[in-house]
Amino acid sequence: MDHHKLGAPIIVIKGVEKRFGETVVLREIDMVVHRGETVCIIGPSGSGKSTLLRCINALAPINKGSILVDGVEVNDPKLDKLAVRRKVGIVFQQYNLFPHKTALQNVMMAPVTVLKQDPREVEARARALLKRVRLEDKAGSYPGELSGGQQQRVAIARSLAMNPLVILFDEVTAALDPETKKEVLVTIRELAADGMTCILVTHEMAFAREIADTVYFTDGGVIVESGPPSQIFQAPQNPRTRAFLDLVL
Amino acid sequence: MFETKLTARGVAIAFAAAAFVAAVSLAHAETASPAAASILSLVVKWLPLIFTGFLLNLLVSVLSMAIGTVAGVPLGLAQIARHRVVQRCASAVTQFTRNAPWLVLLFLTMFLLPFQFRLFGQSIPFPAWIKAVIGLAIPVMGNVSEIVRGGVLSIPRAQWESAESLAFSPTQTVFKIILPQALKRMLPPWMNLYAILAMATPLIAIVGVQDGLTDVRGALVAENRTDLLLPLYATLLAMFFIYCYPIAMATRALERRAEVKF
Amino acid sequence: MTIVEAFKHLNDAYGINLSIVYDPFDRERFVHGFLMTLLLSIVSMALSIVIGLVGAWLLGGRSRLLKGATTGFVEAFRNTPPLIQLLFFFFAVSPFLPGAVNSAGQVTPLIGGVGWAIISLSLYAGALNVEIFRSGLEAVPSATREAAESLGYTRLQAFRHVVFPLAFRISLSALNNNMVNLIKTTTLAYAIGVPELLYASAAIWSESLNVREMMLVMLATYLLLIAGYTGIMNRVERALRMPGTDV
Numbered sequence: 001m002d003h004h005k006l007g008a009p010i011i012v013i014k015g016v017e018k019r020f021g022e023t024v025v026l027r028e029i030d031m032v033v034h035r036g037e038t039v040c041i042i043g044p045s046g047s048g049k050s051t052l053l054r055c056i057n058a059l060a061p062i063n064k065g066s067i068l069v070d071g072v073e074v075n076d077p078k079l080d081k082l083a084v085r086r087k088v089g090i091v092f093q094q095y096n097l098f099p100h101k102t103a104l105q106n107v108m109m110a111p112v113t114v115l116k117q118d119p120r121e122v123e124a125r126a127r128a129l130l131k132r133v134r135l136e137d138k139a140g141s142y143p144g145e146l147s148g149g150q151q152q153r154v155a156i157a158r159s160l161a162m163n164p165l166v167i168l169f170d171e172v173t174a175a176l177d178p179e180t181k182k183e184v185l186v187t188i189r190e191l192a193a194d195g196m197t198c199i200l201v202t203h204e205m206a207f208a209r210e211i212a213d214t215v216y217f218t219d220g221g222v223i224v225e226s227g228p229p230s231q232i233f234q235a236p237q238n239p240r241t242r243a244f245l246d247l248v249l
Numbered sequence: 250m251f252e253t254k255l256t257a258r259g260v261a262i263a264f265a266a267a268a269f270v271a272a273v274s275l276a277h278a279e280t281a282s283p284a285a286a287s288i289l290s291l292v293v294k295w296l297p298l299i300f301t302g303f304l305l306n307l308l309v310s311v312l313s314m315a316i317g318t319v320a321g322v323p324l325g326l327a328q329i330a331r332h333r334v335v336q337r338c339a340s341a342v343t344q345f346t347r348n349a350p351w352l353v354l355l356f357l358t359m360f361l362l363p364f365q366f367r368l369f370g371q372s373i374p375f376p377a378w379i380k381a382v383i384g385l386a387i388p389v390m391g392n393v394s395e396i397v398r399g400g401v402l403s404i405p406r407a408q409w410e411s412a413e414s415l416a417f418s419p420t421q422t423v424f425k426i427i428l429p430q431a432l433k434r435m436l437p438p439w440m441n442l443y444a445i446l447a448m449a450t451p452l453i454a455i456v457g458v459q460d461g462l463t464d465v466r467g468a469l470v471a472e473n474r475t476d477l478l479l480p481l482y483a484t485l486l487a488m489f490f491i492y493c494y495p496i497a498m499a500t501r502a503l504e505r506r507a508e509v510k511f
Numbered sequence: 512m513t514i515v516e517a518f519k520h521l522n523d524a525y526g527i528n529l530s531i532v533y534d535p536f537d538r539e540r541f542v543h544g545f546l547m548t549l550l551l552s553i554v555s556m557a558l559s560i561v562i563g564l565v566g567a568w569l570l571g572g573r574s575r576l577l578k579g580a581t582t583g584f585v586e587a588f589r590n591t592p593p594l595i596q597l598l599f600f601f602f603a604v605s606p607f608l609p610g611a612v613n614s615a616g617q618v619t620p621l622i623g624g625v626g627w628a629i630i631s632l633s634l635y636a637g638a639l640n641v642e643i644f645r646s647g648l649e650a651v652p653s654a655t656r657e658a659a660e661s662l663g664y665t666r667l668q669a670f671r672h673v674v675f676p677l678a679f680r681i682s683l684s685a686l687n688n689n690m691v692n693l694i695k696t697t698t699l700a701y702a703i704g705v706p707e708l709l710y711a712s713a714a715i716w717s718e719s720l721n722v723r724e725m726m727l728v729m730l731a732t733y734l735l736l737i738a739g740y741t742g743i744m745n746r747v748e749r750a751l752r753m754p755g756t757d758v
């Protein structure tokens with residue numbers, strides 16, 4: 001989409017390296033995400049896409065480099081990780097809703113427990129969010145009673161309830177069948193159109209091409225190539241990118 | 250792997266604790282009386298008797314398990330019978346024998362069974378320890394019944410249906426198709442039940458059967474020394490531990506193997 | 512004819528001797544026995560749950576020493592006979608504790624039969640609870656905890672609001688089984704002379720010579736007690752059910 005609508009940098013990643021023991025999973029990662037930008041990360045399985053998202057959300061510590069979220073260093077050991085997580089939402093492939101709470105309670109829980117907001121005010125907002133993901137009539141249902149696509153949309157609403165600056169999506173449609181996949185993609189498209197900053201890891205190439213401002217191709221823990229979708233999908237510079245796209249398109 | 254290491258450490262620590270108790274009681278004895286060193290020799294002296302009594306505990310446990318299993322399997326199958334009355338009765342008997350305290354059932358058989366009975370004009374004595382075996386077999390029966398029911402019900406319906414479609418009779422289906430599969434799932438809880446039964450056998454001392462616990466108490470009365478209390482009770486506890494712990498480990502290993510399959 | 516007279520008549524005419532109905536002394540013993548069983552059950556349940564929670568928490572902690580000690584405790588208590596544990600505490604451990612001096616100036620044991628019964632039952636059931644809660648905690652997917660943390664929950668908040676409520680639900684049926692067993696195991700206190708239901712019943716039948724009747728009454732009382740507990744717990748389980756799951 002058009003670059004001129006983008007705002008100031010909100011996530012700045014520089015020279016990040018991440019190891020699990022001896023194995024280097026991410027190396028020399030550089031990435032800048034602007035306010036309102038939609039970034040898609042594509043790449044083969046095991047290339048470190050999920051790990052990168054987990055690092056941004058401070059779920060996994062990094063070994064080298066720096067990640068700034070809204071000017072705050074995520075890797076600072078003195079940093080309150082929770083402060084970062086309140087700014088960055090994440091939606092997982094397996095939804096990970098809380099099965100002992102209804103859809104509405106799932107959306108309300110974090111603002112009430114973590115941000116200590118007034119439950120009545122949170123409830124009004126939570127209902128509005130459920131409406132936004134078209135699930136207002138499922139407020140009282142438990143996750144076990146919802147389809148995969150519905151659960152995933154509750155998970156998105158749950159993330160939105162924290163009013164994050166950025167939302168990370170980790171292959172959120174990978175576990176869904178084509179029909180329900182569409183519901184979730186529509187929700188994400190609307191979010192992006194509303195100006196929410198989104199980073200998506202996805203295997204939905206057509207969707208990435210349509211929605212992304214910038215596409216990153218990762219392989220073997222490095223960013224091989226990045227650029228607007230027109231460039232990555234139509235004129236990839238790197239032979240590895242080309243090979244990967246030939247395989248999946 | 251991690252589990253095994255943990256449990257191995259558990260054994261080591263349990264034995265360390267037992268050794269600690271023994272050491273403390275020895276040290277205590279040391280200060281209490283000049284004849285202290287003899288405490289170990291006293292334990293050794295009584296060990297054979299206690300062990301003989303302990304063997305009776307094991308005998309009772311094996312017999313009760315055998316009787317309880319033989320009675321419990323048909324009861325468990327009756328619990329899933331199509332016949333309404335049979336099924337209701339079997340469930341009632343199962344619930345009753347599972348929920349009644351073991352010691353109460355033991356009292357019940359000790360008091361209510363005759364101490365001899367007549368068969369073809371002969372009076373045959375009914376010794377207390379056999380009554381105890383029956384008393385313990387009753388709750389075993391109820392628990393086996395429930396294990397059988399659970400095991401059979403855990404086999405998917407499709408197995409019944411495919412057997413039916415191959416023209417197996419209901420009895421053939423149960424014995425040829427269902428039970429062989431259910432057996433694997435019933436084995437761990439059955440072994441667990443046996444361990445619980447083995448650890449319940451000292452109850453027979455309360456109703457007057459001479460077992461390992463009776464022998465410990467007898468030795469304590471004979472020696473009349475308070476410093477023997479700790480080591481002798483610890484000895485009996487150790488015997489049970491050494492017998493039951495491997496059973497528990499084997500049960501867990503089987504359970505884990507069953508889990509991996511799914 | 513009053514009820515009391517009716518039961519006296521039942522005894523005189525038919526030899527069915529329910530002395531706990533017409534004899535105030537027997538009745539009081541029986542009621543006290545029942546209350547004692549109730550006391551042993553409730554207090555030991557509460558303590559065993561605390562022990563189970565603390566043990567499961569230690570098993571999940573960092574200290575290898577505490578983990579090893581907890582494992583040792585669990586294995587020792589669940590692989591030895593509860594009756595001998597009780598006698599061991601009551602006869603062998605008790606003398607090591609300092610006595611208390613009562614008002615008459617005599618030295619009495621600090622902890623009496625009831626106390627030791629509660630301690631012993633709690634440790635035994637508690638050791639089993641450690642295992643139950645540990646496997647419950649293990650069954651909570653780490654992804655669910657992570658989801659809470661990604662929403663800004665502290666570790667403690669995630670435990671309190673997400674991990675523990677789930678683990679508790681997963682553990683509940685095994686816990687209830689163990690608690691029913693605990694109620695049944697309170698009968699062991701008979702062996703150290705605690706006047707609980709079995710002890711009281713035995714005292715009554717040996718004096719009033721109504722073994723058969725008292726046995727049945729006692730058995731029925733235990734079964735009712737357990738049915739009562741199961742009834743309450745069924746309601747709790749229903750209230751905590753998570754629709755759409757097996758738990």
Ligand SMILES: Nc1ncnc2c1ncn2[C@@H]1O[C@H](COP(=O)(O)OP(=O)(O)OP(=O)(O)O)[C@@H](O)[C@H]1O
Pocket residue numbers: 020025044045046047048049050051052
């Ligand atoms: N906790 C961990 N410990 C050790 N290695 C890990 C861990 N998590 C991930 N890895 C390794 O890091 C590499 C990258 O994993 P990651 O999950 O980030 O890949 P991905 O690009 O998201 O793959 P996919 O498309 O399959 O989700 C993989 O080789 C994986 O084996």
Ligand SMILES: [Mg+2]
Pocket residue numbers: 049050051170171
């Ligand atoms: Mg991934």
